[in-house]
Structures are given as structure tokens and as C-alpha cells.
Amino acid sequence: xxxxxxxxxxxxxxxxxxxxxxxxxxxxxxxxxxLKPHLRVTKPATFLDQLLNAGVDSELVxxxxxxxxxxxxxxxxxxxxxxxxxxxxxxxRAGKLIKAEDVIEDMKAWGISPNVVTYNTLVDGxxxxxSAGKMYKAExxxxxxxxxxxxxxEVTFNTLIDGFCKEENVLAAKKAFEEMQTQGLKPNVVTYNxxxxxxxxxxxxxxxxxxxxxxxxxxxxxxxxxxxxxINGFCKKKMMKEATKVFDDITKQELVPNxxxxxxxxxxxxxxxxxxxxxxxxxxxxxxxIWPTVSTYNCLIAGLCRKRDLPAARELLNEMENKGLKxNVVTYNxxxxxxxxxxxxxxxEKLLNEMFNLGLKPNHITYNTLMDGYCMxxxxxxxxxxxxxxxxxxxxPNVVTYNVLIKGHCxxxxxxxxxxxxxEMLEKGLNPNRTTYDVVRLEMLEKGFIPDIxxxxxxxxxxx
Numbered sequence: 001x002x003x004x005x006x007x008x009x010x011x012x013x014x015x016x017x018x019x020x021x022x023x024x025x026x027x028x029x030x031x032x033x034x035l036k037p038h039l040r041v042t043k044p045a046t047f048l049d050q051l052l053n054a055g056v057d058s059e060l061v062x063x064x065x066x067x068x069x070x071x072x073x074x075x076x077x078x079x080x081x082x083x084x085x086x087x088x089x090x091x092x093r094a095g096k097l098i099k100a101e102d103v104i105e106d107m108k109a110w111g112i113s114p115n116v117v118t119y120n121t122l123v124d125g126x127x128x129x130x131s132a133g134k135m136y137k138a139e140x141x142x143x144x145x146x147x148x149x150x151x152x153x154e155v156t157f158n159t160l161i162d163g164f165c166k167e168e169n170v171l172a173a174k175k176a177f178e179e180m181q182t183q184g185l186k187p188n189v190v191t192y193n194x195x196x197x198x199x200x201x202x203x204x205x206x207x208x209x210x211x212x213x214x215x216x217x218x219x220x221x222x223x224x225x226x227x228x229x230x231i232n233g234f235c236k237k238k239m240m241k242e243a244t245k246v247f248d249d250i251t252k253q254e255l256v257p258n259x260x261x262x263x264x265x266x267x268x269x270x271x272x273x274x275x276x277x278x279x280x281x282x283x284x285x286x287x288x289x290i291w292p293t294v295s296t297y298n299c300l301i302a303g304l305c306r307k308r309d310l311p312a313a314r315e316l317l318n319e320m321e322n323k324g325l326k327x328n329v330v331t332y333n334x335x336x337x338x339x340x341x342x343x344x345x346x347x348x349e350k351l352l353n354e355m356f357n358l359g360l361k362p363n364h365i366t367y368n369t370l371m372d373g374y375c376m377x378x379x380x381x382x383x384x385x386x387x388x389x390x391x392x393x394x395x396x397p398n399v400v401t402y403n404v405l406i407k408g409h410c411x412x413x414x415x416x417x418x419x420x421x422x423x424e425m426l427e428k429g430l431n432p433n434r435t436t437y438d439v440v441r442l443e444m445l446e447k448g449f450i451p452d453i454x455x456x457x458x459x460x461x462x463x464x
Contacts, residue, residue, distance in 0.1 A: 023051070027060040032067060044068040119145045120155050127163030135163055135172070152183065158190050165198025173198050189215075193225045200233025208233050224250070228260050235268035243268060257288060263295050270303025278303055294325050298334060305338025313338060326358070333365050340373025345382070348373055362393070368400045375408025383408055399425065403435045410443035418444070419451045426453065 026035050042050075048068070051061050123138045138160060142152055157180040164173035177195055180187060192215040199208035212230060215222065227250050234243035247265055250257050262285045269278035278300055285292055297320045304313040313335060317327055332355050339348035348370050355362055367390040374383035383405065387397060397405075402425040409418035422440070425432070432440075444451050 023054075024056055024060055027056070027064055030063070030067075032071070036071070044072060116145070116150055116153050116156065119150060120153065120159065123156055124159050127159050127166075135167055135169065138163055139172075152180075152185075154180075154185050154188060154191070157183075157185060158188070158194065161191060161198075162194040165194050165201070168198075168202060170195075170198045170202045170204065186218075189220050189223060189226070192220065193223070193229060196226060197229035197232070200229050200236065203236065205233045205237055205239075222253075224255050224258055224261065227255065228258075228264060231261065232264050235264055238268075238272065240268060240272060240274075257290070259285075259290055259293050259296065262290065263293065263299060266296060267299040267302075270299050270306070273303070273307070275300075275303050275307065292323075292325075294320070294328055294331065297325065298328075298330050301331060302334045302338075305334055305341075308338075308342055310335075310338055310342060310344075327360075329355070329360055329363055329366065332360065333363075333369060336366060336373075337369050340369055340376070343377060345370065345373035345377055345379065349382075349386070362390075364390075364395060364398055364400065367395065368398075368404055371401065371408075372404045375404055375411065378412050380408055380412065380414070397425075397428075399430045399433055399436065402430065403433075403439060406436070407439045407443060410439065410447075415444060415447075415449045419449075419453070422451055422453060 048061070048065060051064060119141055123141050127135065127138050142156060142160065145152055145156070157176055160176045161173045161180075164170070164176060173195055177187065177191065180191070192211060196208045196211050196215075199205070199211065208230060212222065212226070215226075227246060231243050231246050234240070234246065243265065247257070247261065250261065262281060266278045266281050269275070269281065282292055282296060282300065285296070297316060301313045301316050304310070304316065317331065317335070320327065332351055336348040336351050339345065339351065352362060352366065352370060355366070367386055371383040371386045374380070374386065387401065387405065390397070390401075402421055406418045406421050406425075409415070409421065422436075425436075440451060
């Protein structure tokens, strides 16, 4: 689209007489001369607000944000800065958090003091990104708040504690919990829920129960999120009697179990081989007015596959679809895994074809499971064909792929070919994991074959 056409298409108030794609193109191509005359009618702050509400790409919004301040020699107020900061911090695109930090630095340069809400937005952005590096940044931002004499709020600490727990860094979460109280802030139900859930996920069930008791002692009433966390903790420890007791207590406390509550219990029953109890609980969901979800059926299908009852698992998939629920990638991964473990990898590949017909995109787990199935049956050619198929779908082999194929070649005595795959993996920059070392040790070294890997695994012989 030419500049003249763009100009003709935006006669009138901004964002009223032209569509978002036109505006996006203007911002993308930086046609400021076309845009500038219209900002005499619509104030930059108003236009910025319209861009944010219209869901224009965060990169383009940030571009306009910077240009307008320089062009009109003014600074946006705290409210506008906070909105842009929130928009960038919640953007899924990489690099936006750095730009969000830039907004805070610009605010300081213009003499606008960031407040606790501003910093909380940035902390939340880093916590949602996850990874140790991001959590380090989130913690550093809180320290900056304290250095600038801005007191963190309950929201700041709750966000940090939840972020640390999701990264399985319970020690850091507990320290933040203690620091919160040192700052004179009282943990609330949200705080306790995050920490109890983190402890349960880390197998620290006794600490989670102690924390529950302290929560109650402080006059806070556990909600369904708290109950779900503790039920999950007991289920992970295979303590079904205790999990059931907590589950039964929900209604006594005049709380209503949700789909997560039921799915957690059903999954645990199925993993213990207690299929009757699992199906009974699924039926009772309807009595509570809760419809079983795809996740509910996935738990049951996985249980049937563990029992090697593939016909019943397939029948359950059909029942699910008849009720208006469509199987997802996880559903098919479960069925493919079940077929492969039952020695029916060809049937598993038919399920892969079915996925494509349904518009589902297989992931690495799908392909690696199928390759492993063929390898366990000694059908290396079929396994390699699956790899080729995966690559055609623009999914590159990962370390699990190579582990499967290396072990598959070793299984039928093709050690030189396995060695070639090992070198190929290393040349691609993939780091061997514990499984790789175990395969090399058990399938190569202990059989008298020394892999030629030019020192990459020089310490393999010392591993037990």
C-alpha cells in the first residue's frame, strides 16, 4: 500500500475511519509524516490508549510510545507508562521485558517516580517467564524497590513466591515468605496456597501440612485451591487414604470441588490401577454439576492403556467425542504410547496419521514415542522413517530422539551406526543427558565397544 493510499484511508478521527491493519502498517513502516497531522486532532495519550485497547502488536505500540515523546517533546504520565509497561511485561514475545525496564528508566529520566504497581508489573512479567535467570531478575527488581524506598506489597511477595514455587525453588520461596513477614506484611490465602502447592510438588508434604495448620491458626480459611494443592501432594505420595479424607472434607467445609479436584483424584486412582474408583469418581462429577474435561478422559485413557486394555481406551475416546469433546495431542500421545508398549507400533503410526487428519500437530513426545516403539520391535528402518517425517514437519531431533535411535541401533548390534548417531548429536550441539551416558555405558562400553567420540564423553567409563 502506498503512502498516498494510506493517507486517503485515514481521513477523520484516528482509529475511527480506518482499520487496525492500516495503522499497524503505518507504524511498521514508520510513516510518521502521515500519522503526525492526525495527532493534532487526537492527543497522543488518547491514541496510545486506543492502540493498547485494540491489541496492536506490542513492538509497534512501543515504537509509537517512544516516537511520540521525542516528536512532541513531552512525557506520558504515570498511568500511561504503567499501561505500556503492563502491555510489554505480558507480551509473549521475547525481549519485551527489557523494553519494559527501559520504560521505567525513561520514567525516571522524565522525573516520574515509578510506584509499587509499576514495579509489581515488571516482577510479574519476569515471574511468568520462568527460568532461574528470569527469577533472579524479578528478585533484583524487588531489591531495587527497597533501595528506592518503595515498599513491596503483598502482591509483590505473592508474585515472587509463586514464581519461585513454579520453578521448583522452594528454598527461595520460603525465604521470600520470611522476608515478607519481616517487612511487616501478613501472608494471605494466596501466599499460603502458592507455598503449600510448591511444597507438595517438591514432595515436602509434612511441611505443607504444617503450613496448612499455621494458616488455619492465623484465622485464614483454606479455599478450593488450598485443598487441591494438598490432595495433589498426597496423590503424588500415593497416599490415597489421606487424599480421600481431604477430598471428603471439602463439602463439609461448604466448599465446591472443581474439575481440577476431580481430575487429580481420578489420575491418582488410575495410576494405582484402581480403575473402578476412577470411573466412579468421573460419574460423580456430573452429580456435582461438573462436566468431565479432556484432561479427565486423558487420565482414564492412560489408566486403561497401562492395563493394556487398548480397545477400551479407544472406546472411551469415541465416547468422549460423542459428548462433544475432542481428543488433543496429549490424548493421542497416550494412545500411541499404549500401542507401542503393547508391541503394536504400526497401529500407533495410524494414530499419528489420524492426528494429522484432525488438524492436531504432533510434538517431539509423539514422534520420539513412536520411534522408540519401532526400535523396541527391532524395526530401525521404520523408526528412521518417522524421524524423516518429523524433520519434514520442521521438528529437529532432540537429545531424546538420539537416545532412542542410539539405543535402538545398539539393541540389534549396529554399534558403529549408533556411534555415528552419537557423533551427529554432539556435532549439532546437543548436550548428552544421563540417559545418553547410561546407553553408552550399558550398550557400548560394557559390551566391549569403545565409542570414537574424540573426548566428548571422556569420563563415561567412570560413571556408575
